[in-house]
Amino acid sequence: MSPLLLVAIALITYASRAVAVVLLPRPDPRFEIVLSRVPAALFASLATATLVGDGGTLAAGPVWGAAAGALAVSPGRSLLLCLLGGAVGYALGAWLG
Amino acid sequence: MVATSLPAAAAVAVFGTLYGAAARGVLGVPLTLASSLLVYSGALQFALVALLGAGATVLPLLLTAGVLNLRHLVLGAALRSRFESRPLGRALLAFFLVDETFGFAIAAGNAVEPRVVGKATERTLLVAGLTLYVAWIVGTVVGVLGGGLAVVEGPAGAIFPVLFIGLASLAARGRSHVARALAAAILTALVALLLPDLRMLAPVAAGVLVALPGRDALPARGR
Numbered sequence: 608m609s610p611l612l613l614v615a616i617a618l619i620t621y622a623s624r625a626v627a628v629v630l631l632p633r634p635d636p637r638f639e640i641v642l643s644r645v646p647a648a649l650f651a652s653l654a655t656a657t658l659v660g661d662g663g664t665l666a667a668g669p670v671w672g673a674a675a676g677a678l679a680v681s682p683g684r685s686l687l688l689c690l691l692g693g694a695v696g697y698a699l700g701a702w703l704g
Numbered sequence: 705m706v707a708t709s710l711p712a713a714a715a716v717a718v719f720g721t722l723y724g725a726a727a728r729g730v731l732g733v734p735l736t737l738a739s740s741l742l743v744y745s746g747a748l749q750f751a752l753v754a755l756l757g758a759g760a761t762v763l764p765l766l767l768t769a770g771v772l773n774l775r776h777l778v779l780g781a782a783l784r785s786r787f788e789s790r791p792l793g794r795a796l797l798a799f800f801l802v803d804e805t806f807g808f809a810i811a812a813g814n815a816v817e818p819r820v821v822g823k824a825t826e827r828t829l830l831v832a833g834l835t836l837y838v839a840w841i842v843g844t845v846v847g848v849l850g851g852g853l854a855v856v857e858g859p860a861g862a863i864f865p866v867l868f869i870g871l872a873s874l875a876a877r878g879r880s881h882v883a884r885a886l887a888a889a890i891l892t893a894l895v896a897l898l899l900p901d902l903r904m905l906a907p908v909a910a911g912v913l914v915a916l917p918g919r920d921a922l923p924a925r926g927r
Contacts, residue, residue, distance in 0.1 A: 608756055608765070613735055616752070616769045617742035623773035625798035627780025629791050634784060641915050642782040643877075644884055646810045649778065649911030650872035651885035653803060655892040656907050657865045663897040666861065673862035674869060681873035689870030690711045697862045 672700020709832040712804045713839035715863040719746050720843020722860060727753045728848050740844040744837055745802065748772045775908040779806045783829075786813050788822035797826060800833020807871030808832040814877060884914040 634642060658666045658674055665671070676696020677689040723746065727736040730753050739749055751768050779801055786809075787794050805828075812828035813821045876882050888910040895906035902909075 619769045623776035624801040628798045644915035646875035647881045647885040648888035650868045651889040652892040652907035652910045654865045654868035655889040659896040670862040674865040677866040677869040686870040693866030
């Protein structure tokens with residue numbers, strides 16, 4: 608990869624981050640309601656995408672254990688708690704597997 | 705705020721190390737370091753290394769960058785109403801807009817009074833963004849220098865699902881958001897299973913689709 612191509616990719620990436628934040632006007636309240644629903648759904652989707660690969664290929668057992676551990680403590684709404692739950696779940700998954 | 709983002713920073717540093725080690729042989733040391741400094745996007749950088757390793761030409765690389773960056777448009781739009789800064793300030797903050805910092809910024813805004821949502825969101829995006837950026841650079845440098853992380857490669861695979869579940873829990877407000885998150889997860893799994901070619905787009909598409917129907921109360925917003 609040439610340095611020029613790397614710069615082009617960096618510019619595409621930055622533009623994708625900046626375009627909505629800088630150029631969009633403040634959204635209309637009805638659109639704002641829709642946008643407020645996106646974050647949790649998007650993160651749940653991203654979590655799923657790391658667990659289920661192409662054609663339904665599944666992540667390793669301990670990774671599922673970690674996800675289950677994090678999910679179990681997620682009502683606590685603490686990232687640290689989720690990481691701890693994930694660590695316990697990973698250890699259990701590795702032990703059982 | 706730095707303390708809140710430290711667990712995520714540790715995870716990002718581990719992946720930065722894995723990236724540095726993987727990219728060094730494909731990009732060379734200078735471009736590996738430059739990619740982390742300029743692009744600051746783990747998913748995209750790993751994808752580029754994989755494509756280059758497979759002999760991809762310029763067009764597939766640019767298209768991959770475009771597709772993987774589409775979600776930033778959604779993240780930026782969701783944050784826009786919470787920002788109070790002028791365009792230049794928002795342009796500077798935009799560099800730090802990644803999945804994890806977005807989650808922290810949304811959670812910070814949700815946790816304060818409506819009149820200070822803007823300040824809390826912007827401050828969190830800046831502080832968490834800098835923390836994770838430094839972690840990503842340090843991780844890349846360690847990986848480039850040959851830092852051994854064989855011991856953590858297995859557990860490292862579990863970091864991101866756990867991190868995303870944690871961020872979903874921080875971002876969710878009420879049963880409606882939880883139900884939509886579950887629907888988005890099911891939709892993403894179905895796409896991975898039935899339409900694997902669209903897998904890269906699935907998280908953004910599912911996140912937006914499940915957000916469309918229904919009526920909720922207006923969220924808290926900045927001035």
